[in-house]
Amino acid sequence: MTDMTESRCINMTEKTAEKMTGEISEKKTGKKAEKTAGKMIGNIAGIMIGNIAGKMIGNITRKKQVQEFRKNRLAVLGVLLIAFLAFLALFAPLVSPHDPLEQKLERGLEGPSLEYPFGTDNLGRCIFSRVVYGTQVSLGIGVLVVTATSIAGTLLGILSGYKGGLFDEIVMRGVDIVLAFPNIILALVIAGLLGSGFFNVVLALSLTQWPVYTRLVRAQVLSLKKQAFVEAARALRASNFYIMRRHILPNCMGSVVVLGTLEIAHVIIFAAALSFLGLGIPMPTAEWGSMLKEGIPYLLSAPHLTFFPGLMIMLTVLAFNFAGDGLRDCLDTGTGVMA
Helix, strand or coil: HHHHHHHHHHHHHHHHHHHHHHHHHHHHHHHHHHHHHHHHHHHHHHHHHHHHHHHHHHHHHHHHHHHHHHHCHHHHHHHHHHHHHHHHHHHHHCCCCCCCCCHHHHHHHCCCCCCCCEEEEEEEEEEHHHHHHHHHHHHHHEEEHHHHHHHHHHHHHHHHHHHCCHHHHHHHHHHHHHCCCCCHHHHHHHHHHCCCHHHHHHHHHHHHHHHHHHHHHHHHHHHHHCHHHHHHHHHHHHHHHHHHHHHHHHHHHHHHHHHHHHHHHHHHHHHHHHHCCCCCCCCCCHHHHHHHHHHHCCCCCCCHHHHHHHHHHHHHHHHHHHHHHHHHHHHCCCCCCCC
């Protein structure tokens, strides 16, 4: 009897110990689960608060940037001039009083008048109408070249800076090779090989302008990928594509827009230079560079042939430079990078 009683006591003791151990382990597991859940909730709340705060700061920053831009009178003047040039390019048939290709040899080399506000050229064509239609060509080349080169250069810069390694070496050596030649010389060689024409000019200038975007964006990516918000995105197992699209690209766009605005002015000058040298837009198409070339023989007897196309080139370049400088100044007043 005594042995049976002792065995029962031992069994009861073991069961009690097991229950106590189970309760202790359940409490520990519960505490761990609570801590894990607390961390997850904290991370989610932190991300939500960060997004809300980022949007609020972004709105405040944009308002400050708009105010800074409005204070810059030259920048506002540049935007107004660009809007005026865009109006001329879009509504050239309505603005022009004559057909830009219509020839009246008996009215050749006339000075400015009510019928011909900018006078006529050696073939009796209306210079005002040709200048207006030339706006379409010059702005078209500038916008197309900058759009193509900014997209290609930005993508190469982001991939090169973020990935690194062999791809980075290949891209940057290509940048060094292109930048080793003066842009206008390389454009002349390419245009000479391709021949004259609108799309050949766009292609020749695009092949010489993309490295400036690649080098600028790559330098920014090398700095951005070390930022805390990028490291946090990696810790949350975000894909490289998501990080580049959501965190890297938006923080590079400001500099790309400023550079693109300034580069339009350079592209217009290069396009006019190619046409002036006979490798750009062929005659009789109205283009400012080719109009300058046609007016050189009459520089002393009829200076209005070169004055008005040259004036339009100068005003266009100044407009984009003023606007670009204003954008750069107002973006520099921002409050850092966007997470």
